Amino acid sequence: MQKILIHFAELSLKGKNKRFFEKKMVDNLKNLFKPERIIRQHDRTIMEIEHVDEAMLNYLALIPGISNFALMHESESSVEAIRDVAMQVITENLNDVSGKSFCVRSRRSDKRFPLTSPELNYEVGGFLKNQLNLNVNIKHPDFMVHVEVGTEGTFIYTDKRQGAGGLPVGSSGKGVVLFSGGIDSPVAAYTMMKRGMSVTLVHLYNSTINRDFTKIKNLAKQLSLYQGRLRLIMIDLEEFQRHAIAMVPDTYRMIIYKRQMIRTAAIVADEIQAHALITGDALGQVASQTVENIYAIYDASPLPLLSPLIGFDKEDIIRVGRKIGTYPISIEEYCDICSFLIAKHPETRGKKDKVADMERLLPIEGLDCPRQSLVFKRGVEVTRKA
DSSP: OOOEEESSSSGGGGGGGGGHHHHHHHHOOOOOOOOSSEETTTTTHHHHEEOOOHHHHHHTTTTTTEEEEEEEEEEEESSSHHHHHHHHHHHHHSOOTTOOOOEEEEEETTTSSSSSSHHHHHHHHHHHHHHTEEOOOSSOOOOEEEEEEEEEEEESSSOEEEESSSSSSSSSSSEEEEEEEHHHHHHHHHHHBBBEEEEEEEEOOOOOOOOOOHHHHHHHHHHHHHHSSEEEEEEOOOHHHHHHHHHHHTTTTTHHHHHHHHHHHHHHHHHHTTOEOOOOOOOOGGGGGGGGHHHHHHOOOOOOOOOTTTHHHHHHHHHHHHHHHHHHTTOOOOOOOGTTTTSSOOOOOOOOOOOOHHTTTTTOOOOOOEEEEEEEEEEEEEEOOO
16 A cells, blocks of 8 residues: 655645645545545645556646645654664665765654754764765755654655645635637636636537537546546537627627627526636737726626636646646637637727627527536546536
């Protein structure tokens, strides 16, 4: 049985609510990894799992709410036992360490332990230096040995890995993502997961131009790896777009399309009792994302409309997309509903009064909007509903 020591992110800031966030994080780990056992301790959690490989560790690094983690060994809380286990950890995890530099970093949360952290560093470091022919380098070592002395035992590890940070999914309410299938909206969905929000994806399409939804489903599958269970709702806006194309100048169609998409997503949010809508907008990136058009478009939302990427550069967004595995899927060819029969140079400074005049001519409500709902769980489609 292998053991992973996990430290959660931000939870020290949560005061009396800390236990709620810890429980949510543990529930998420159980759902995603199916461990043999999870043990909650003061400021740390131990996940016991049958087999751990590099792919699993890379996956764990992307789970929202984790500050850092490591494969670790347990030791009795005595200097002699800690020294012996530390040497075992090095010889099992690292190859040919002779002549390399190292340091020991100890953390003593159990104040009954007779040595201070610096004293323990000296005792363990001196032993390892002599036994394994190592050199001490406090500032820039080739590797570090971490020792955590707690009331429940002592944990020793060398390969400390950075987690995604943030809050556990499900700890910050529910949101509905306007999900285009491009590069940005999957990253926006993951970013809100990192802030603890459980998301539902709403993809709006036109059935005259969209027939194959493989790309959209594959993106949803990928994002479900981080949330556990994720719902994708696909809604056909063909009837509304038909009216908009007939009644709205092509320079304003993009604004009108997006406003109707927001209203449609808000209906879904009301049905599932979500608290916010989420977009992948980044300020100034395209014509619809000028500050004037954002003002004209977001006005259609009856709910808070969150744009977690609003200050991101495109390269920032692409970097996250690559990290979470959505970017290679996002760049596959797909016809976006927002680009359907709009002007070559759409309006970049939309006026709310003009938008209101145009929408008076359109059937905003009562339209026939066929929908289908799919559920994905840890990268697999599990249900399909009408």
